[in-house]
Amino acid sequence: MSEMPSKLAEIVDEFAAAPRDVVLEMLLEFSDVIPPLPEGVDREDLEQVPECQTAFFLRAEVNPDKTVSTIFDCPPEAPTTRAFAGILAEGLAGASAEDVLAVPDDLYQRMGLAQAISPLRIRGGTAILARLKRQVREQIS
Numbered sequence: 001m002s003e004m005p006s007k008l009a010e011i012v013d014e015f016a017a018a019p020r021d022v023v024l025e026m027l028l029e030f031s032d033v034i035p036p037l038p039e040g041v042d043r044e045d046l047e048q049v050p051e052c053q054t055a056f057f058l059r060a061e062v063n064p065d066k067t068v069s070t071i072f073d074c075p076p077e078a079p080t081t082r083a084f085a086g087i088l089a090e091g092l093a094g095a096s097a098e099d100v101l102a103v104p105d106d107l108y109q110r111m112g113l114a115q116a117i118s119p120l121r122i123r124g125g126t127a128i129l130a131r132l133k134r135q136v137r138e139q140i141s
Helices: 006-017 020-031 079-091 097-101 120-141
Strands: 057-062 067-075
Touching: 006 020, 006 057, 020 079, 057 120, 067 079, 067 097, 079 120, 097 120
Parallel strands: none
Antiparallel strands: 057 067
């Protein structure tokens, strides 16, 4: 089994080391990372994550070279949830399916987010990661 992708590990370390009052600002920066849905892709093509407090949709695609592409859709009015997706989008860019599956399930706790945001939001972020990993697993098995 491989390790967490280095870019994601960097992001985790940055958050874990950041003072609590800076963490929310850092999250907001990641909320801007999510691009609009690609041309020809609708929400109906994505899986909803009902554990999120807001409408959140995602899709993971394992490419022929075994790298994973992600698509996320979340309204701008949900910056924390968008930030979770932004962290995954940036941290997993170019990652292999094996790398994605190696991401620890307690990713957001490792980042120190449990002290900065509500348990309900952490649960939503954890559900996003779990669904992403499940979609990858289904495509490689």
